[in-house]
Amino acid sequence: MATHALFETASGYAIFEVKLQENVGARTKAVQDSIDDLAKFGKMVTLVSFSPFRSAAHALENMNDVSEGILNDYLKSLLELNLSKPSKKSSVKLAIWDPVLASSIKAALNIECDTSETSKDIIRGIRQHAGKLLMGLNDTDLIKAQLGLGHAYSRAKLKFNVNRIDNMIIQAISLLDQLDKDVNLFSMRIREWYGYHFPELVKIVPDNYQYAQVAQFIGAKETLTEEKLSDLAALLDDDMIRAQNILDAANGSMGSSLAEIDMLNINAFASRVVSIADYRKSLTSYLSEKMNMVAPSLTALLGERIGARLISHAGSLTNLSKYPASTVQILGAEKALFRALKTKGNTPKYGLIYHSSFIGRAGPKQKGRISRFLANKCSIASRIDCYSDKPSPLFGEALRQQVEERLNFFETGAPPSKNADAIRKVLDQLALEEEEEEEEEAPALPLVEPTPKKDKKSKKRKGSDEIDADEIEGSPAKKPKLSKEEKKALKKAKKEKEKAAAEVRLLLHSQRRPSN
Numbered sequence: 205m206a207t208h209a210l211f212e213t214a215s216g217y218a219i220f221e222v223k224l225q226e227n228v229g230a231r232t233k234a235v236q237d238s239i240d241d242l243a244k245f246g247k248m249v250t251l252v253s254f255s256p257f258r259s260a261a262h263a264l265e266n267m268n269d270v271s272e273g274i275l276n277d278y279l280k281s282l283l284e285l286n287l288s289k290p291s292k293k294s295s296v297k298l299a300i301w302d303p304v305l306a307s308s309i310k311a312a313l314n315i316e317c318d319t320s321e322t323s324k325d326i327i328r329g330i331r332q333h334a335g336k337l338l339m340g341l342n343d344t345d346l347i348k349a350q351l352g353l354g355h356a357y358s359r360a361k362l363k364f365n366v367n368r369i370d371n372m373i374i375q376a377i378s379l380l381d382q383l384d385k386d387v388n389l390f391s392m393r394i395r396e397w398y399g400y401h402f403p404e405l406v407k408i409v410p411d412n413y414q415y416a417q418v419a420q421f422i423g424a425k426e427t428l429t430e431e432k433l434s435d436l437a438a439l440l441d442d443d444m445i446r447a448q449n450i451l452d453a454a455n456g457s458m459g460s461s462l463a464e465i466d467m468l469n470i471n472a473f474a475s476r477v478v479s480i481a482d483y484r485k486s487l488t489s490y491l492s493e494k495m496n497m498v499a500p501s502l503t504a505l506l507g508e509r510i511g512a513r514l515i516s517h518a519g520s521l522t523n524l525s526k527y528p529a530s531t532v533q534i535l536g537a538e539k540a541l542f543r544a545l546k547t548k549g550n551t552p553k554y555g556l557i558y559h560s561s562f563i564g565r566a567g568p569k570q571k572g573r574i575s576r577f578l579a580n581k582c583s584i585a586s587r588i589d590c591y592s593d594k595p596s597p598l599f600g601e602a603l604r605q606q607v608e609e610r611l612n613f614f615e616t617g618a619p620p621s622k623n624a625d626a627i628r629k630v631l632d633q634l635a636l637e638e639e640e641e642e643e644e645e646a647p648a649l650p651l652v653e654p655t656p657k658k659d660k661k662s663k664k665r666k667g668s669d670e671i672d673a674d675e676i677e678g679s680p681a682k683k684p685k686l687s688k689e690e691k692k693a694l695k696k697a698k699k700e701k702e703k704a705a706a707e708v709r710l711l712l713h714s715q716r717r718p719s720n
Contacts, residue, residue, distance in 0.1 A: 205222075205297065205318075205322075206222050206297045206298065206299035206318045206322075206323045206326065207221065207222055207295070207296055207297050207298075208220065208221055208222060208252070208287060208296060208297070208298050208299065209221075209222055209249065209298070209299040209300075209323065209326050209327055209330060210283075210298055210299065210300050211327060211330045211331065211334070212266075212270055212301075213334065213338075213346060213349070213350075214263060214267075214346065214349035214350040214352070214353040214354075215256050215257065215263075215338075215341065215345070215346065215349045216254060216255050216256035216257050216263075217254070217255050217266075217278075217279055217282055218251065218253070218254045218255075218330075218334075218337075218338060219251075219252045219253045219254075219282070219283075219286050219287070220249040220250065220251055220252060220326075220330060220337070221249065221250050221252050222248065222249055222299065222326060223247065223248055223249065223250065239325060239326075239328070239329040239332075240329075240332070242333050242336055245329045245333060246333075246336075246337070248326070248329070249326065249329075249330060249337070251337055251338065251339065252286055253282065253285075253286045254338055254339070255278075255282050260352060260353070260356060262278075263349075263353050263356075264353065264356045264357060264360060266278060266279065267353060267357055268357070268360070270302070270305060271357075272304075273302060273304025273305045273307070273308055274305075274308060275305070275308040275309055275312050275313075280312060280313065283298075283309065283313055283315065284313065287313075287315060295316070296315055296316065297316045297317070297318050298315055298316065298317050298318065299317075299318050299319075299323035299324075299326055299327060300317050300318070300319055300323070300327075301319070301324060301327050302319070303319045306318075306319050334346060369494075369497075369498050370498065370515055370520040370521050370522075371520075372494060373491065373494050373495065373498060373512050373515055373516070374512075374515065374516040374519075374520075376487060376490060376491045376494065376512070377491060377509070377512035377513055377515075377516050378516060379487060380484065380487055380488065380491060380509075383480065383483070383484045383487065384484070386480060387412065387477070387480055387481055387484060388412070390473075390476070390477045390480065391412035391413075391415065391416065391477060393473070394415070394416055394419060394470070394473060394474055394477055395412075395415060397470055397473070398419045398470055398474070399459075400459060400460055400462070401424075401425065401459045401460065401461070401462050401467075401470075402419075402422070402425045402453075402454065402457055402459045403457070403458065403459050404453040404454075404457055404458075404459075405418065405419070405422075405450065405453065408446060408449050408450055408453060409440070409446070409450075412481075413478070413481045414439060414440060416474045416477040416478050416481070417439045417474075417478055418436070418439055418440070418450070419470070419471075419474045420471055420474040420475055420478060421435070421436060421439060422436075422450075422454070423467055423471060424461075424462070424467055425454040425457055425459065426454075426461075428450070428451055428454045429451075430451065433447045433448065433451060436450065436451075488508075491508055491509075491512060492508045495508045495511055495512055496508075496597070498521060498589070498595075499511055499515065499521055499585075499586065499589040499595070500589065500595050500596060500597035500600060501585040501586075501588050501589050501595060501596070501597060501599040501600035501603070502514070502515075502582065502585045502586055502589055502600060503597065503600065504585075504597040504599075504600025504601050504603075504604060505581060505582060505585045505600040505603050505604050505607075506557070506560055506582065507560070509559075510556060510557065510559055510560055513536070513556050514532070514535060514556055514557075514582070514586075517535055517536055517556060518535065521586060521589060521590050522590055524586045524590075525583075525586040525587045525589075525590040525591065527583065528583065529576070529579045529580040529582070529583040530579070532557070532579040532582050532583050532586075533553075533554060533555065533557065533575055533576055533578075533579035534551070534552050534553075534554065534555045535555045535556055535557075536555030536556035537552040537554065537555035537556075538555075540552040553571060553572040553575050553576075554571070554572075554575040554579075557575060557578055557579060557582065558575070560578060562574055562578055562607050562611065563575055563578070565611060566611060566614065567614065570611075570614045573614070574607070574610065574611065574614070577607065577610050578607055581603040581604075581606065581607060584599075584603060584623075585599065585600050585603055596630075596634060598630045598633060598634065599627070599630055602626040602627065602629065602630050603626070605621075605626070606620060606621060606623070606626055609621060
């Protein structure tokens with residue numbers, strides 16, 4: 205049974221003493237009604253101490269610590285001041301809502317904490333009647349403090365969110381998928397609408413983007429002349445043959461004539477389709493730039509679109525890095541997985557990674573194996589991108605080469621390289637690049653001649669502080685280090701020199717001997 209209760213508000217900490225508490229009949233209607241009644245609940249608890257926060261920043265700091273289950277120094281001093289240390293005669297048991305914070309208090313202050321449903325009912329009643337139980341505060345003051353602290357807490361969470369760069373990728377890939385659907389839908393609409401006037405243009409210009417540009421350029425088919433052929437060919441990748449075919453088809457077209465107001469609406473809609481298609485291209489380049497900056501290894505392995513879809517489906521790059529390879533393999537095929545588990549059928553082999561070119565290049569019998577291997581490499585690449593200080597696409601290129609070797613292994617049986625060897629090569633390459641950058645950044649120092657060491661023995665003999673220049677010039681210099689080949693050559697030259705000197709001495713000795 206709890207003897208005290210800790211209540212955290214937006215204005216400060218409050219400690220209540222629990223006088224009456226029902227453990228056996230806590231779930232009964234009479235006890236629950238007594239918690240809602242202020243007159244009865246006021247006899248169950250009494251306020252011991254209320255410690256307000258010094259400022260809004262102090263309140264935000266304490267709220268962040270409480271939300272993470274950390275015992276703040278301010279709260280620690282309050283508990284030490286108001287709660288006596290537990291002993292055999294007086295036992296203190298504190299009712300706390302958060303179990304993580306309760307374990308921190310237990311470890312730091314050795315105070316017994318209770319997080320049961322009965323204790324939570326007491327804290328719930330204190331929160332309900334806080335405006336009456338806390339002296340000097342009313343309900344409006346508490347609501348204002350809660351509103352201000354809530355805004356500050358949300359603002360701090362958004363400001364220091366580690367996934368804020370990932371959110372840009374998630375929004376970009378979602379918008380790009382939506383634009384793909386919209387461009388296809390609008391292109392079908394402009395084909396059908398403009399086809400009433402010029403039906404032959406569909407077969408000559410099958411591309412949706414070029415069709416919208418050509419329809420906007422031509423307008424009424426009667427206005428198309430040979431003078432416009434050069435401009436029309438520029439829209440068709442400088443294809444004069446197709447431009448001439450369009451002119452011939454326009455002259456003998458079976459389409460009906462349209463009113464001027466109808467042609468204005470068609471041109472306006474065609475311009476909207478062209479602008480959306482242009483924006484889609486710029487959004488694709490933006491997504492590619494973001495992916496190469498946030499997840500270069502994953503981009504080098506799978507490409508921008510598939511890597512961005514994996515990050516979007518997982519929620520963030522951090523969440524994706526925490527997934528095992530088996531989860532990454534079927535990410536995006538959750539419905540098929542649960543349907544297979546429910547019907548006891550075959551589980552799916554791949555999810556979003558099915559769009560990778562590696563899956564399409566593998567044989568029918570090898571698709572499951574290569575998808576499992578590719579998911580393993582995706583998991584490694586996402587972890588490298590998430591937890592490395594300087595992400596590099598070299599790791600993704602090495603992992604992509606491993607997947608290529610595995611495809612080759614399925615066809616020819618040549619053994620692929622191991623993970624340790626591939627990663628070691630990349631690490632060595634990065635180390636060499638860092639050394640080269642350090643050498644380039646190092647400033648050129650002026651050459652300084654080394655000063656010779658003074659001979660202490662000669663200094664003591666002479667009894668003076670200066671040394672003659674002859675002694676400095678005659679001082680032996682350090683011998684440079686020689687290689688093995690240079691040492692062998694020196695030894696050989698020395699032996700030849702000694703041999704020649706011996707021959708000369710022998711010749712001189714023979715000349716000095718007197719003749720018989």
